[in-house]
Amino acid sequence: MSPQDIRMSGFQSRSTVDEALAWLDGAVQEIPQQVEEISLELSHGRTLAERVVSQIDVPGFDRSAMDGYAVIADETTGASDYNPIRLQVVGDSMPSNGYSGEIRSGQAVRTMTGAPIPRGASAVVPAEYTEVVDDNVLISLTVGQFKHIGRTGEDIQIGGTVVDAGRILRPQDVAVIASIGQAKVTVRKQPFVRVIITGNELVRPGEQKRPHQIYEANSSLLSGTIPRDGGILESVRFIEDSESAIRNALLEPGADVILVSGGSSVGAEDFAPGLVARLGELPIHGVAMRPSSPTGLGRIGNAIVVLLPGNPVSCLCAYDFFAGRAIRQLAGRSKSWPFRTIELPLGRKIASAIGRTDYCRVRVEAGKAIPLAISGASILSSTTRADGFVIVPAASEGLPAETPVTVLLYSELFMTN
Amino acid sequence: MSPQDIRMSGFQSRSTVDEALAWLDGAVQEIPQQVEEISLELSHGRTLAERVVSQIDVPGFDRSAMDGYAVIADETTGASDYNPIRLQVVGDSMPSNGYSGEIRSGQAVRTMTGAPIPRGASAVVPAEYTEVVDDNVLISLTVGQFKHIGRTGEDIQIGGTVVDAGRILRPQDVAVIASIGQAKVTVRKQPFVRVIITGNELVRPGEQKRPHQIYEANSSLLSGTIPRDGGILESVRFIEDSESAIRNALLEPGADVILVSGGSSVGAEDFAPGLVARLGELPIHGVAMRPSSPTGLGRIGNAIVVLLPGNPVSCLCAYDFFAGRAIRQLAGRSKSWPFRTIELPLGRKIASAIGRTDYCRVRVEAGKAIPLAISGASILSSTTRADGFVIVPAASEGLPAETPVTVLLYSELFMTN
Incomplete structure (x- = not known):
């Protein structure tokens, strides 16, 4: 030997x-x-290795936030159900196909959510507050300057950091990277x-x-x-x-x-x-x-x-x-425990020994952490009956009943009903 | 129309x-x-559709919980560092190959963790408390009846429910199903x-x-x-x-x-x-x-x-x-939100309207939930800056600063560092 x-x-x-x-x-x-560069669609849950910076403004143009009519905001002053104002509908602005002309006094352009705001327009009146009469539209709402307009760059500006390095990508993080047109990301292997x-x-x-x-x-x-x-x-x-x-x-x-x-x-x-x-x-x-x-x-x-x-x-x-x-x-994640924690009083004492760290399975019952009686190393079923565990640190001889303890709950996603 | x-x-x-x-x-x-029957190895995170009942005892035999020597417990009475007792080593019990004979007075069998306890033996002395001298072993620890023996069925008994229906299978749940020899499970599609x-x-x-x-x-x-x-x-x-x-x-x-x-x-x-x-x-x-x-x-x-x-x-x-x-x-999961929640005071008021439910993105900063100022429906970047959201119920006109609110934290697994 x-x-x-x-x-x-x-x-x-x-x-x-x-x-x-x-x-x-x-x-x-x-x-x-x-690190490795991967397709954005495969990046959910991965750790971003380099911050993502936008090369574009989002939105890239002033756009309508509502279905309705693009108007000159000042011309709606005083408009109400009892006192609608009448504007001439001179065209449509669709999301993929904007209105090419310019709005003049007395005019409106029918516009869809996401569509470019026509030149000359300064607000959008939602469809709910309009009524079409022949080639005209009756407006029954007063709107202020830029009302219901998403301004260029209001979401993301050119050169702005969209997501920082180190982020474990959540669905919305992946979406925001998509929204700046980026199809790949560099992540930790x-x-x-x-x-x-x-x-x-x-x-x-x-x-x-x-x-x-x-x-x-x-x-x-x-x-x-x-x-x-x-x-x-x-x-x-x-x-x-x-x-x-x-x-x-x-x-x-x-x-x-x-x-x-x-x-x-x-x-x-x-x-x-x-x-x-x-x-x-x-x-x-x-x-x-x-x-x-x-x-x-x-x-x-x-x-x-x-x-x-x-x-x-x-x-x-x-x-x-x-x-x-x-x-x-x-993987670029935190070294800390991947478990959710809750603070609860112990339902029964835990015996331990100074110098030894204990991993004690517990059930959570009636607001208390109940150590599982059968806690031998071979009793696998104790982990399926357990809701989580308590760590008794090396410096402790054990914990009396009612001691407040931190329970680490096994796996968050795999919740029981 | x-x-x-x-x-x-x-x-x-x-x-x-x-x-x-x-x-x-x-x-x-x-x-x-x-429901569908799938291989156990593919079942992580799936929802169990039928409870799993064991057809076997686990362990299926009395087995050693330590590497050491199987002995007659009574014969160790009084054994200590200063007063070791001497037993004759008559054989080995290995996990896959037990000792076929029966222990008699004055004898011990070298035994490994998981190995069957020989007939006649009633305790195991861990290797740390033993010293081999020729064909004999010196025992320096007194052990009681069944000490360091895993008894038949102490983990799981025949006919016992191992995991209940409805459980979203955690790693240890899958492991305990493996331990009863079951290679397939019926889960919700x-x-x-x-x-x-x-x-x-x-x-x-x-x-x-x-x-x-x-x-x-x-x-x-x-x-x-x-x-x-x-x-x-x-x-x-x-x-x-x-x-x-x-x-x-x-x-x-x-x-x-x-x-x-x-x-x-x-x-x-x-x-x-x-x-x-x-x-x-x-x-x-x-x-x-x-x-x-x-x-x-x-x-x-x-x-x-x-x-x-x-x-x-x-x-x-x-x-x-x-x-x-x-x-x-x-999928057989809970309809409740899949997010972890925390209770925090609002850092700034949230305006809402009676009759309308609001989904308000917030950051968690210095123990407060701070509503994100830019909260238009098109501002995707607000969700990546947010740690979670607060729901303002329909019955509320809004929430003043310092109101205690429940923050639903976006996605547990995708923790940031």
């Missing part, structure tokens, strides 16, 4: 969660940021995330299993969390517990982040920690947290490697604390 | 937002719910949403535009909001302002929801309202709200039709109020 080999002898010492996060954030920072699933005892769902086999669940978990955090699932590799198979899966190029599920600890068949240490570095192995203490963090070349415990709850916890954070940062 | 034709004469009367929502929810309710973009003045981003043309932005907006709400974009159809072209796009089968952008109002080229009324029904046309008053709601056969104003802000507002709500319900 090499000096680094701790198999079957236990972790000598564990890093704190803060130490682990500090190493991880530093390692992510050292990876050069990568999404990291490719490889998932390596180890464990000879595992069987895929849908297959027959023998008595001591178990169904593999972590790839199902990670295939949901990785895209949520802005990563692309490069591949899921189901690999036998053999050093050479794991080595090949770690070394194959094409991944920015490699997640290894299972075999992360100090068991006799836990090959991954030693491999990562030899092929690159594994500065963090064993973290003072519950669950997920056998987590490992390292890198091979420019690929961040996270060793996730095989127990599903530990896997989720270690993913949330470390892997998701790395993926979000590589 | 038919009696229903209100082109260039203005809306006779407008429905309230509540009336429009009541009709819409009723129409959606009448559409038969559709996602509605197919057709987007029809009308307007002869529109040019696609990336193309050259003539002076009075404008770049089309609403399809970019809707291609982001529709998937967010659980719909599938069936197609985007850019159609000239001609009655026959719009008619064909409305009648072609394949859409559960049809969104028509532009031509929804009372302009001379607004063909869509009359067409929908003739081909099906258009009970709501004109809603007492700002922006988006020219919104229309109707149906053709089983397809819900929403007429969205062409102005981008109106389009977003009408989508959010009506179209998104219909899509979410058809």
Whole structure:
């Protein structure tokens, strides 16, 4: 056994969660940021890498904000239901086909929403306040200068910044970029995330299993969390517990982040920690947290490697604390938790230990955060019964009932009814 | 002109937002719910249509929760660092390959996390508290009955409900379904949403535009909001302002929801309202709200039709109020807003009118909701500068500064840094 080999002898010492996060954030920072130019229509949810500046005014011309009649504003003074004024309709202005002439005193042009305002006109009277009589229109509303006219550049001016770099593009951000005529945007690349699933005892769902086999669940978990955090699932590799198979899966190029599920600890068949240490570095192995203490963090070349415990709850916890954070940062997102939070009093005490960070699943019931009684690392069903989790920091021995706590609610978009 | 034709004469009367929502929810309710069986790996974010019941116990056998040594718990009584007890190691239990014999007094079996507990053993001592000496192991920890043993069925029991119908599947929900061996799930079908973009003045981003043309932005907006709400974009159809072209796009089968952008109002080229009324029904046309008053709601056969104003802000507002709500319900989601809310005092007054519902974009600054000054329906950039919006209900004349309001924050996942 090499000096680094701790198999079957236990972790000598564990890093704190803060130490682990500090190493991880530093390692992510050292990876050069990568950008790509993509079609605007594919950019929803992507992180803008360069600010978008408009080359045009929007609108590009004074245009009508209503269906109605373009008029000389002053000529409507005093117009009302009881005292309509009569104007001669001299033509139409349609959105794609403006009125070519100029309005003179006593004239109006029928105009549609979005149509150019004819020369000479200075306001639009909405259709509701008009009545057509032969070639004339009766106007029953007094309108002021520029009423119902969208002025050139009032939305966006030439040279103005439309969306700043760093924005995670929302539907309306994409729309505003479309409105200045830009069909492509430069965004941060999404990291490719490889998932390596180890464990000879595992069987895929849908297959027959023998008595001591178990169904593999972590790839199902990670295939949901990785895209949520802005990563692309490069591949899921189901690999036998053999050093050479794991080595090949770690070394194959094409991944920015490699997640290894299972075999992360100090068991006799836990090959991954030693491999990562030899092929690159594994500065963090064993973290003072519950669950997920056998987590490992390292890198091979420019690929961040996270060793996730095989127990599903530990896997989720270690993913949330470390892997998701790395993926979000590589995608140009915030490293902070992607969950909505609420402040609630604890419904029951949580026991913890000084020096250890706890990830405690809770239900939200009657305005309180209720820790789930069954909280073993293997109890995956606890995460489906949970509405979220509470983090008990390393400095705390535990939290008495009624303590106000911050609950991180699992995934915002996937709301239940 | 038919009696229903209100082109260039203005809306006779407008429905309230509540009336429009009541009709819409009723129409959606009448559409038969559709379900489909899909692969588990494709089910993230989908709505479960049938509860999932386990056919197996998880774990299916008593298993070790630690790497260490399976022992007879009673035999460790009094064991400590200063007083280790010595047991004979008689074999290994690996996750996929258990120990076939039975432990007798004075014996231990080296066991890995997840491995079956050998017959006769009643606890596991973690590797950290052991030391191997030849064929023996020194145990320096007293463990109680069943310590570090995951009991059969402690996670999930045969016949137990794993996830209830109606759940929008989160990553851990998918994982727990995998853990019971199920490879398929029955979920609500996602509605197919057709987007029809009308307007002869529109040019696609990336193309050259003539002076009075404008770049089309609403399809970019809707291609982001529709998937967010659980719909599938069936197609985007850019159609000239001609009655026959719009008619064909409305009648072609394949859409559960049809969104028509532009031509929804009372302009001379607004063909869509009359067409929908003739081909099906258009009970709501004109809603007492700002922006988006020219919104229309109707149906053709089983397809819900929403007429969205062409102005981008109106389009977003009408989508959010009506179209998104219909899509979410058809996808089996909640009809409520998909946005996170916060309560904040208003930084400046909002003017409104009794009888009219307002959708007012706000920025969140220094703990206040600041209404954006430029709030015309055509000012798309206001939505990108906004963090969210405030709804001023029909019963209100407006809200003075410092009024506590509920801010609906645009899209949770697309957080800015």
